[in-house]
Amino acid sequence: MLKILKNTTVVDVFIKDTGVLVPASGEYIIQPQDYPLWTPSEDVVTLIVNNTIVVNDGQDNLTNKRVAIALIQDNQIVINEYYTLVQDDDVLIGNGQILYLNDDFDTTNNVPQYLYEEQIIEDD
Amino acid sequence: MAGPFISSVSRSVPFDNTTNGFVSEDVQSAIEELKVIAANSASPGFTYGRSGNLPNSTWLLNDTVPSNISGRINFLNDCFIKKIFIANQDLSIIKIGIYTHDGNQVNLTLVGTVTTLAQRSNFFDIALSVPISKQIAIRIEPDSLNPGKNMDIGLILKGTLT
Numbered sequence: 001m002l003k004i005l006k007n008t009t010v011v012d013v014f015i016k017d018t019g020v021l022v023p024a025s026g027e028y029i030i031q032p033q034d035y036p037l038w039t040p041s042e043d044v045v046t047l048i049v050n051n052t053i054v055v056n057d058g059q060d061n062l063t064n065k066r067v068a069i070a071l072i073q074d075n076q077i078v079i080n081e082y083y084t085l086v087q088d089d090d091v092l093i094g095n096g097q098i099l100y101l102n103d104d105f106d107t108t109n110n111v112p113q114y115l116y117e118e119q120i121i122e123d124d
Numbered sequence: 125m126a127g128p129f130i131s132s133v134s135r136s137v138p139f140d141n142t143t144n145g146f147v148s149e150d151v152q153s154a155i156e157e158l159k160v161i162a163a164n165s166a167s168p169g170f171t172y173g174r175s176g177n178l179p180n181s182t183w184l185l186n187d188t189v190p191s192n193i194s195g196r197i198n199f200l201n202d203c204f205i206k207k208i209f210i211a212n213q214d215l216s217i218i219k220i221g222i223y224t225h226d227g228n229q230v231n232l233t234l235v236g237t238v239t240t241l242a243q244r245s246n247f248f249d250i251a252l253s254v255p256i257s258k259q260i261a262i263r264i265e266p267d268s269l270n271p272g273k274n275m276d277i278g279l280i281l282k283g284t285l286t
Contacts, residue, residue, distance in 0.1 A: 012181070016229065019183030019190030019263070031176030037188065 002058030003030040003071060005044070013052055017043045022053065030072075039073050048072070164284045167206075170196040171278045172262045178272035183263040192229050195259030200283025203254045207280040209247035210240050216270035217242050220277065224258035237265060254281070 007013050007022040014021045018041050022028040030038055038044060047053040048068050054061050055068035062068040135152035148154035172184035172191055183192040205222065212218060219239045225232040235254065240246040254260060260279065264272050 014181070017190065017193055019185070019192050021179065021181035021266075023179070028179065029177075033175050037185075037190075 001071075002056070003035070003038070004028070004056040004058065005030065006054045006056055006061070007052070008054055009052055013047060015041065015043045015047065015053075017041050027056070035074060041072070044072055045069055164286045165282070166200055166285050167280060167282045168200075169278055169280050170260065171276065172196075173276040174272075175274050178264055178275060180264050180268045180271055181266045182272070183261060184275065184277060191259075191261035192223070192225070192232070192263065194227060195223075195225065195261040196279075198224075198254045198256055198258050198260060198281065198283075200281060200285065201256055203256065203281055203283030205236075205250055205252040205254060205260075205279050206282045207247060208238055208250055209245070209278045210238070211245055211276040212240065212272055213244065213274040214270075215242045215244060216240070216272065217268075218270055218272050218275075219265040219268040221263050221265045222252060222279075223261045223263070224254055225261060226257075227259055232261075239269075256283075 005015075005022050005028045007024060007026055007028075010024050012021055012024050018034075018037055020028055044053065048055060048065055054063075055071055056062065057071060062071060133152070134155065135150050137151040139146070139148050139151045139154040141148055141154070146154055146157055148157045170186070172186050174182065174184045178184075183190045185191060186194070186196055208220070208222070210218070210220060217240060219237055221234055222236050222238075223232055223234055236250060236252040238246075238248050238250065262277055262279075264275075
């Protein structure tokens with residue numbers, strides 16, 4: 001799996017806290033030896049959230065920003081085939097399968113914590 | 125030192141200070157003045173590097189930290205960068221920018237550039253003034269003819285400790 005940053009704009013984007021520039025409409029492949037440098041990067045998270053940067057894993061653009069950020073930050077992604085993630089914008093991801101960050105996993109109820117909260121909202 | 129002496133002693137020998145910046149007027153004093161100068165002079169070296177393919181505008185790292193965020197701090201008075209060496213994996217013509225800033229790119233200022241020959245090892249004599257307390261950062265310039273790859277860059281500074 002690769003970590004590719006794609007610039008969705010027509011201007012160069014400088015990711016200051018990693019010292020890297022992604023050219024306009026271009027891409028930057030994060031070198032494996034640089035992965036630790038990107039884990040704490042706040043600037044890349046901001047750019048992913050505001051859609052300036054799209055993360056590609058070598059095959060697909062990761063449209064789910066949580067997953068994209070998790071890939072950059074080396075957080076483990078776990079697939080649970082029994083639950084469907086409903087985001088604030090009601091987008092299903094993973095063909096009905098849930099993708100969630102390992103840190104959110106609620107081992108008591110076997111449900112990701114944030115999903116549990118979202119389900120309560122859905123019930124309302 | 126007791127006398128009398130048959131031959132001259134250094135304190136009695138005149139010293140010409142009009143050509144060298146010394147203030148001493150006799151050899152004894154000049155030698156002692158030189159001792160102080162030598163004790164206070166410093167010539168540290170700093171290195172920067174980054175592995176992998178390095179596109180233009182990439183900042184090099186110092187100890188895993190992007191030098192544009194936190195660079196090497198110049199702690200010398202009357203400091204000049206006197207020499208730079210550049211090692212690159214490929215036979216590339218690379219333009220390197222040497223910058224100073226106050227941390228986190230604040231007051232980022234280009235102080236000079238060098239352009240390598242198309243060879244893996246390059247070094248240059250330069251004379252770039254760097255104010256004390258400034259952080260020194262290095263990047264591959266946006267208009268570099270070629271990108272870098274597995275680069276290692278070193279600087280030799282010269283200045284005084286007091």
